[in-house]
Amino acid sequence: METITTVLLLLVAVVISAAAARMLPRVLPLPLIQIAIGFAVSGITGSGIRLEPDIFFLLFLPPLLFLDGWRIPKEGLFRDIGTVLELAFGLVVFTTLGIGFLVHWLIPAIPLPVAFALAAILSPTDPVAVTAIAARVNVPRRLMHVLEGESLLNDASGLVCMRFAVAAAMTGAFSLADAAASFVWLVLGGLAIGIVVTWILTWSKNRVARDYGEDTGSQILVSLLIPFVAYLAAEKVGGSGILAAVAAGMTMSYSEQSGRALATTRIRRNAVWDMVQFALNGMMFVVLGEQLPRIVASAAQVVSETGHVSPLWMIVYVLLINVALVALRFLWVWVALRFSIRAALKRGDPPPAPGWRLVAATSVAGARGAITLAGILTIPFLLPDGDPFPARDLVIFLAACAIIVSLVLASVALPPLLKGLAVPAEPHERQQEDAVRAAAATAAIEAAQAMMRTLPRDGADNDLYTHASARLIDYYKERIAGYSAKEQSDMDRFRAAARAEREVWLAALQAEREAIYREARRNAVPDDVARRLVHEVDLLETRAQES
Incomplete structure (x- = not known):
């Protein structure tokens, strides 16, 4: 009962945080507000939440990583795959080594393997937080594609590196050859299992839906279960459950392109997943705020054991670690761009000419978030011999402060850096969208004409079908004329008309919905009929807003 009460309290805190974010006169990152509310919750309840690392990891990470893989723009990811891989793998190793040695040098009480574990989990970035921070300034789409792709892959690489470091701290031994072999199996096994599990489950549910009809509720439930099945199956055979969840999400996105699910299923499933993502991300940051008082107290005790009597040394540690994180990221991005320019010159391509502001924006945009928090909280409480894990609370404190400081830094520095920022051009997405819309409209016209040809010659309702088809064909022809406009003035006129x-x-849909509700309040229509009519209007409104 206590566990259920705690979960409900966390969910209420997440709801309050969303309302508070809209009420504040200044835009603040939602994670910062959730951390503050969690801190307030700890003061009200007076009792901390006891977290089981393995359970926490299982409940929060698989669905979030699965959804990242599912929704990331694949075309943008593969276009800049070289840059993404440099950031997602090379930068992770660079950060792990640099920050690991720095932390051990600053705080000798933190063993080197534990310092590497902290550095590894600080390497993943959180583009969701960056997007919320940059709400006042338009983030260039190509930059966001790079940051999203980096986050998707460095989540896995950072967590895998942390896993090795924690294992070394637990056993006191580390073999590079064994680690390399284990890493290969973790990567290949995790990716393969994620792909296979998703393919089998989606094929099975599609086969059942085709032969016996589709049930929306069960379809949504299967999508919720896939990341957990992939994660657990990979962990069972020694693969990376993290990579399995990512691979499952990307496989799901390709599987869904078959278009076999009902429209109702897709609409409701998207709504469910939006809620899951919002709730899980929010709960993690509320938990961080709720844990902060105890973490700070325990960390201060560990700091005193290092010979620094004043707890203010913790602030020095936090600032130095965050400065180092930004500096290492800036250095890596700058050097990587130099290599990209050299490679472009060798190929004879026009080299990119990014300025220092692009490098600085990419560096500051490396805000830490949900993955860092989830990973650091999974550090074991005890060593195999029963002794406490060394400096566990101090490491969690440093990671928590790194999250907070990176979010604040990005909130302050990103808007001026992004203002008027020019990035390398990418294909005009509006033109691509218009081309697809025109192709879809052409297919619709052909379908309407084919249906007309199948009507019986002496059908009683032929005139109704003929009239409806003519109206529909005229509608789609008007759309095609707009999409295929050659002159910019014609295109501008078409967009203004749209x-x-x-x-x-x-405006008409709003009036229609108000009229339905008014009739329902007068008991002029049954509630279920009113809900169905409002749902139809809502779907049309969603379509109008997205067009």
Whole structure:
């Protein structure tokens, strides 16, 4: 009962944080607000939440990593795959070594393997937090694609590196050859199992839906279970459950392109996953705030054991570690860009000419978030011999402060760095969208004409079908004419007409919905009928807003 009460309290705190973020006069990152609310919760309840690392890891990470893999723009990811891999793997190792040695040098009470574990879990970045921070300034889409791709892959690489470091701290031994072999199996096994599990489950549910009909609830439940099945299956055979969840998400995105799911299933499933992502991300940051008082107290005790009597030394540690994180990231991005320019010159391509602001924005955008928090909280409480894990609370404190400081730094520094920032051009997405819309409209016209040809010659309702098809064909032809406009003036005119049509449509739909609710309040229509009618209007409004 106590566990259920705790979960409900955390969910309430997440809801309050979302409302508070909208009420504040200044835009603040939502994770910072959630940490503050969690801190307040700890003062009200007076009792800390006892976290089981393995359970915490299992419940939070697989669905979040799965959803990242599912929703990341694949075209943007593969276009800049070289840059993404440099950041996601090379920078992770660079950060792990640099920050690991720095932490051990600053705080000798933290053993070197534990320092490497802290550094490894500080390497993953959180683009969700960066997007929330940059709400006041448009983040260039190509930069966001790189940051999203980096986050998707460095989540896995950072957590895998942390796993090796924790294992070394637990056993007191480390073999590079064994670690390399284990790493290969972790990567290949995790990726393979994630792909196979997702393919089998999606094929099975599609086969059942095709032969016996589709049930929306069960389809959504299967999508929720896939990341956990992939994660547990990979961990069972010694693979990386983290990479399995990522691979499962990416496989899911390709599987869904078959278009076999019902429209209702897709709409409701997206809503469910949006809620899951919001709740899990929010709960992790609320838990961090709730744990902070105890973490700070325990960390101060560990600091006193290092010979520094004043707990203010913790602030020095936090600032130095965060300065080092930004500096290492800046150095890596700068050097990587030099190599990219040299490679472009060798190929005869026009080299990119990024300025220092792009490098600085990419460095500051490396805000830590949910993955760092989830990973650091999974550090074991005890060593195999029953002794406490060395400096566990201090390491968690440093990671928690790194999250907070990176979020604050990004909130302050990103807007001026991103303002007017020029990045290498990417394909015009609007033109690509128009081309696809035109192709879809052409297919719709052909379908309507084919249906007309199948009507019986003496059908009683042929005139109704003929009239409906003519109206539909005229509608799609008008759309194709707009999408294929050659002159910029014609295209601007078409887009202006589309905006005007959308505004009128939204006003009409709002009036339609209010009329339905008014009739329902007068008991002029049953509740279930009113809900169905409102749902239809809501779908049309969603379509109008996204068009």
